[in-house]
Amino acid sequence: MEPVLLRARGAADSRAITTYLKAGGYEGWKKALAMGPDAVTKEVSDSELRGRGGAGFPTGRKWSFVPKDHPGPRYLVCNADESEPGTFKDREIIEYDPHQVIEGIAIASFAIKANTAYIYIRGEFVRWARILEETITEARQHGFLGKNVLGSGFDLDVWVHRGAGAYICGEETALLESIEGKRGFPRLKPPFPAVVGLFGKPTVINNVETLACVPHIITRGAAWFAGIGRAKNTGPKLFGVSGHVNRPGVYELPLGVTFREIIEEHAGGVRGGRKLKAFFPGGSSAPVLTAAEVDVKADFDACAEAKTMLGSGGIIVFDDSVDMVEVADNVAHFYAHESCGQCTPCREGSDWCMDILDRLMAGHGLPADPDTLLRICRFASGGMTICPLGDAFALPITSLVTKFRDEFERHIAAATPLPPRKLPVLPWAGPKAGFGI
Amino acid sequence: MPKLTIDGHEVEVAAGTNLIEAARAAGVAIPYFCYHPYLAVVGQCRICMVEVAGQPRLALGCATPAADGMVVKVEDSERAREAREAVMEFLLANHPLDCPVCDQAGECLLQDHSMSEQGSKFTTHMAETRRTFPGYERRLIGPHVVQNQNRCIHCSRCIRFTREISETAALTYKSRGNSTFIDTFDGSSFDDPMSGCATDVCPVGALTLRETRFRKRAWKLRSTPSVCPGCSIGCNIFIDHHERVVYRFTPRENPAINATWLCDHGRFLAESLNEQAYLTPQHQGPGHPVPAAWGEALAAVGALLRGAASLRVVASANMSNEELFLARELFGRQLKGEIAVPVAAGEPRRMKNGRGEWLLAKDAHPNAAGARRLGLDTVDGEGLSRFLYGGAGLTLILDPEAHPFLASPEALRLLRVGTTVVWARRSHPVADGATWLLPTPSIASNEGTFTSSTGAVQRFAEAFAAPGTVHRTATGGMSPDCPTIASPWGAPGEARPLWLVLSALARELGTKTLDLASPAEVFTLMARSEKGFAGLVWEALGGLAPQQSFRERQHVG
Amino acid sequence: MSTRPIEAAPPRTVQTVTFDATMDARIAELRQRYPTSRAALLPVLWLCQERYGWISPGVIRAVAERLGESPAFVEGVVTFYTMYQTAPPARYVLQVCTTLSCAWTGARELVAHLKERLGIGFGETTPDGTFQLVGVQCLGACGRAPVIQINDDYYEDLDVARLDAILDELSGRR
Ligand SMILES: Cc1cc2nc3c(=O)[nH]c(=O)nc-3n(C[C@H](O)[C@H](O)[C@H](O)COP(=O)(O)O)c2cc1C
Ligand code: SF4
Ligand code: SF4
Ligand code: SF4
Ligand code: FES
Ligand code: FES
16 A cells, blocks of 8 residues: 555655645645535545544544534644554654644644644653644644635634643543643543533544544545545554564554554564564553454454454554563553542552552462452443543453463462561651640 | 433432432432532542443433433342442442541441442452551641541542632642542641531541541431521531530531531531530629529519619620510510610621522621511611610610620720620620629520521521530630540520520510410511511421431431 | 753742743743633643743742632642652653563663662662653653653663663763
8 A cells, every 4th residue: 555644754854844735735725625614524424534543433423523503612632642552653643744634633623613723742742742833833834724724714723732641631531621721530421522522612532643634535535545444444544563573663554454464564573583472453452362363454343343442553562472461460550550540440440450460470369369350340341430541451451361361370370478468657747736636 | 300210219300400319309329429419520439320221331320310211220220239339349449447436437428338238248359458648647637627538539529619619729639540639739728718518528537627526426416407606698507416515517408508518617616505604593792693593583684674764775686586576575665675786797708509609798697687677776886885875774785795895895884884684605794794694505505597698587496405514625615635525414504595584574574475485486476577577487497307408417327 | 862951940949939021921822822721731830840840839839820720729730740740850850661562672671770770769869860760651652662751852762782872971961
């Protein structure tokens, strides 16, 4: 497949607007302005583009949920939080061809009649936030953003909003709270952001890669896009491959290639001549697949059939030297660290899982541990929590315990009893208090 | 009006009612921790999960509005019960379970709910060390509130209270995930003017009150519906008491006035109700007071009234409507005396009602509106000093705490000229110098109505008969630094509520129409003759039964 | 690439904070990007961290007052996000990714080496205040694991030798 989103990667001055314009950049934006919002939304719907942020929700449908008759402002938000372990694709787009994102934001804002858009980028991405700022300035100088864009009467401001170190702000409603200046607590839904979103106004949140697809759909047409991949799983997709492979990196491939092709052909196979043991197909929130499942197709529906998720398309590969209990422990550490702490099952459950797995790794496993883990995960997922972070730690840990239970049992068989607990002697750290308290 | 079925009970509720409230109406209990009827719904604790027919996922009782035709299963759903049990296990996994030394025990939602689930096969799978917050186990975070972060279940009610109700936003979550804890800014003092409410909304023993903790186990307390005597707003309260000692005020729900809130000023008046300086009637002997029996006292005061050349009466906006009415009828209409009701503005106080509107206190008394409605002359300090000036006749002071002016040297000088009869409870210079002194009990041993500044006529009930022994802590306050109450009260004392003494005086003076047996009778008479009270019926001045109002404390006992 | 060192304001200089004209102007500019003043909180905190090196209680009070929030609210936000420093940081904050892809492709060796070379553990600072070691979660650069972020900059595809060279350069420039 000829590269679409990554076509500029490796070219000289690939980020510059001149380079972008030479490659036909901002033609989609001009065309969209001529088409009108409804036609743009229809084109995107027809392309069957599905969200690249994790959930794979049809993008055109999401745009159409914005109430047509809503007075007052609406907002478009570009999700550049890119925090899911194993995911590093949006950064690639921003590094090499960021004008695609700005053009996508412009078209999407126009489609939902939003005059303000925010790009929420994770705090660690200082360099890429700066690149986006520069890109916005360039686009504005060329009249693609700002007041009365290209004489169309449409106004659009785009602002970069930096996060400050919280994975959960990738979740769309936590992200909105974070833009509003609050702790990144996911919101209770309904209402959904398309109706009550940023500052209480209708809001569409789309991933960087999703938005980067949009200009191409508008210039080349929905049929072209839908011709890539397979039905309902259309278009090019960025796969980030990391871990034990010879050529880790971002690969742009049509949806529906097999994980075997991605890992073995594109990423050069498992490194050091070792064998594949398992891999996360779409970030660490997706249930793990084993070497035996490597022929699953890398698209939304095939992954769902295999009881996992394409997620963000971040593939983390483990060779046969890896202890899957340790993987589970690492995963638990991540989510316990990133749980916002609002709701009981996730706050308590993620930490509890981490404690159990730490103990297992320390050589003090108990026979009940695998079942306790499964129980905790069962009651932290499937709607038990406010946001899907509960599922995000529960599903991979469940999959690790069920698919690699023998490894857990081996740890437990070799376990030594927990040394007796020393009661901590705590200094009285409170303020000098009166008698009786 | 959606009609729905909850565990087989049909119920019809107002549109917008959530499933917790709908179930309550249907007699089914959905457990909850983070939900509070006057705070924003956040759906954080996840204990209120129920099954709604036709929905693949469990629904939140707090965040799901009742809809027509809905079929809800609470106890009847195995799935929902399992989910709630799991949430309980999660919550208890890190809970210290120190109920025996926790002051919340007996009125703790966590404890109540784990007790109500006793029948289930509930157990914990926890083998890890419990989370603790060293240094945060018992910390005074403000003038009144003690924090034990280990017990916190992260329901955020206290935070929402300070953001949505008191509007100080003084409490916040800090850190995140399992390390989240509650704190003030940089450890500064939590001096919210309504800080006590944070301990009310806290469902567990994470926030408790310095003044009341460890004074009395919650299940020993009896609650009597009453009205806060602190200002003219008239917040509805329960007087929580045991063996004729008042331990605390807790809010009683009234959407029109105080929702479920109290200000700290009003709340901490509770302890002052225990003061009773004067125990029997007494008259001024040669240089020292001489105790007397009530019969003797009434006869003597009756004689003074009959023989008085002139009569001035200082009434009080702390008196009930019934007492003000009796005083007006007897001393004003019958005996042609002059009556003034001093009113002090006091500190500015405010209270948020159930619609989120601030009510502002006009006066520092609970019944200034009642005095005005009865057509009595209200005066300020200056007016009072003019009123007291130059009278050599008989002066009645029905309540020395009617105005701060009465404690001033000037007032004492003015009063020395004539004869004074004073009704008093707490030690007061005016009372000490009175010709006759008649002891009155606190509002806890009285019964009657106050008219709030918004115009609501509100009843307060008698908690117990007047106490008979002096109780005061060393500093006169309920401070933990002081020795606690030593022993229960003895036999009822001699102090008598003012209305009773006024109707006895009416009998003494032969005014049959005012010789009435209860405040209810006085009220009925007043409602017949007074425009401002027309149509009101004593029994219908409702809201007095505890079970009629939102009250999660006192589930047990 | 040369990473700029952090110059953290000594605590007593930021006990109480008054914004100068430059800060005022930048805050006003940030403020007009949003319909509410609260929404400017994260960017304003970033601005303060650039200026003072960390977010002291005095900074929190000043920010709260400027944006019309309670200091407790602002502190709640500051402590939610891991990147706001609530104590003066070292000149170079070594943020080592410890998540999956990095952990299994060399991060463990880097951490062991750092602990030995610097003589400090996670959360600690070298006695001379040059380096601070922090374990962080996935930095979104897993294709070039293992990764360490030093102050604002990413250092990728690391091994012990390269890391040593980087540390030599950074500490030599003192
Ligand atoms: C815990 C969690 C973390 C998420 N992190 C990200 C993220 O880092 N980047 C992203 O684009 N979407 C993330 N998402 C998905 C977003 O919530 C949202 O679905 C997505 O941005 C929508 O964009 P799309 O429709 O273009 O995919 C996350 C979701 C969850 C539940
Ligand atoms: S599931 Fe976890 S991250 Fe999501 S809202 Fe609940 S506690 Fe926060
Ligand atoms: S202190 Fe009490 S009210 Fe506040 S969050 Fe904790 S449990 Fe809830
Ligand atoms: S506002 Fe007035 S009536 Fe209400 S609690 Fe305070 S003092 Fe009492
Ligand atoms: S009461 Fe419903 S989630 Fe807490
Ligand atoms: S795992 Fe280290 S950057 Fe992603």
